[in-house]
Amino acid sequence: MQGDSRDLSFLALSLWRLERIALSGRDPFLPGGGGETLPRFRPFGKFAPEGFLPEVFRKKAVQVLDKAKRLGIMMIAIDEPDYPEILTRLPDPPLVLFVQGVLPERPGIAMAGTRRPTVESRRGFEQLAAGLAGFGLPIVSGLAAGLDGAAHRGALLGRGSTIAVVGTGLDRVYPSFHRKLADEILSSGGAIVSEFPPGSPPEGWHFPFRNRIIVGLSAGLVAGAHRRASGTSVTVRRALAEGRDVVVYDRGAFGETAQGPGFLLEQGARRVFSAGDVILVLGETGIGGQEIGQDS
Numbered sequence: 001m002q003g004d005s006r007d008l009s010f011l012a013l014s015l016w017r018l019e020r021i022a023l024s025g026r027d028p029f030l031p032g033g034g035g036e037t038l039p040r041f042r043p044f045g046k047f048a049p050e051g052f053l054p055e056v057f058r059k060k061a062v063q064v065l066d067k068a069k070r071l072g073i074m075m076i077a078i079d080e081p082d083y084p085e086i087l088t089r090l091p092d093p094p095l096v097l098f099v100q101g102v103l104p105e106r107p108g109i110a111m112a113g114t115r116r117p118t119v120e121s122r123r124g125f126e127q128l129a130a131g132l133a134g135f136g137l138p139i140v141s142g143l144a145a146g147l148d149g150a151a152h153r154g155a156l157l158g159r160g161s162t163i164a165v166v167g168t169g170l171d172r173v174y175p176s177f178h179r180k181l182a183d184e185i186l187s188s189g190g191a192i193v194s195e196f197p198p199g200s201p202p203e204g205w206h207f208p209f210r211n212r213i214i215v216g217l218s219a220g221l222v223a224g225a226h227r228r229a230s231g232t233s234v235t236v237r238r239a240l241a242e243g244r245d246v247v248v249y250d251r252g253a254f255g256e257t258a259q260g261p262g263f264l265l266e267q268g269a270r271r272v273f274s275a276g277d278v279i280l281v282l283g284e285t286g287i288g289g290q291e292i293g294q295d296s
Helices: 005-024 055-071 085-089 119-134 147-157 176-187 206-216 231-241 255-266 275-282
Strands: 074-077 096-101 108-112 139-141 162-165 191-194 218-223 245-248
Touching: 005 055, 005 074, 005 096, 055 074, 085 206, 096 176, 108 119, 108 147, 108 206, 108 231, 119 139, 119 147, 119 275, 139 147, 147 162, 147 176, 162 176, 162 206, 176 191, 206 218, 206 231, 218 231, 218 255, 218 275, 231 245, 231 255, 245 255, 245 275
Parallel strands: 108 139, 108 218, 139 162, 162 191, 218 245
Antiparallel strands: 074 096, 096 191
């Protein structure tokens, strides 16, 4: 966290953008959601927001940086070397990331599913994540209840790295019963990441918005049991829009949570049963010149 004027400019712009989205009450990256009015970062062009941002956002940026520093939270602006290059490939990358822990150098595998899984679904997702971690693949999920938590726990069981992308400030853990899990993610060498500044509460629109970061940090997505209309389905749509392969792991899916996987299978998605299956399906879609499953 350099804290120079350029970092402050990116943070001020990010705060302005988040406020615009909150006031609109719409998902800005769906058709008609208003995303076309939000500035985009161009990685190879000069970007200078100083000309139009109200001064109040610069003052907020200074306060946010000071608070993050006090809490031991690192901030990485989009033009800094430590910012994940893979995220700049999104059409709407976060302008700043707040980070605790260590971000991996390679793309991960995103895993998402219902917050109310069956015992079979939860155990299966844990086993799958542990197997993928055994291949050296970071597991990326959202620290939510249910299958997100199972994915993180599985990565830890497999002695691998896992990244939790959250919809709150990093001074909060949501849900609160995942405090121990969050601590274990950090102590195992993983990371917790947010676009939202410290103090941000778990507002509903934060979670579909954060899902693009989950997708952006990943080479592909494993969709577990989920309802047809759910946060997981939002993540699936975003993954497909970004050219990521989506595979289905529907062990233990039951009732409504079988509808999402069923729809994806009807649309031609591949069903997987093991980490080896995931590697076979996604192994030729490595990002950044590195194949999935290849040692670092």
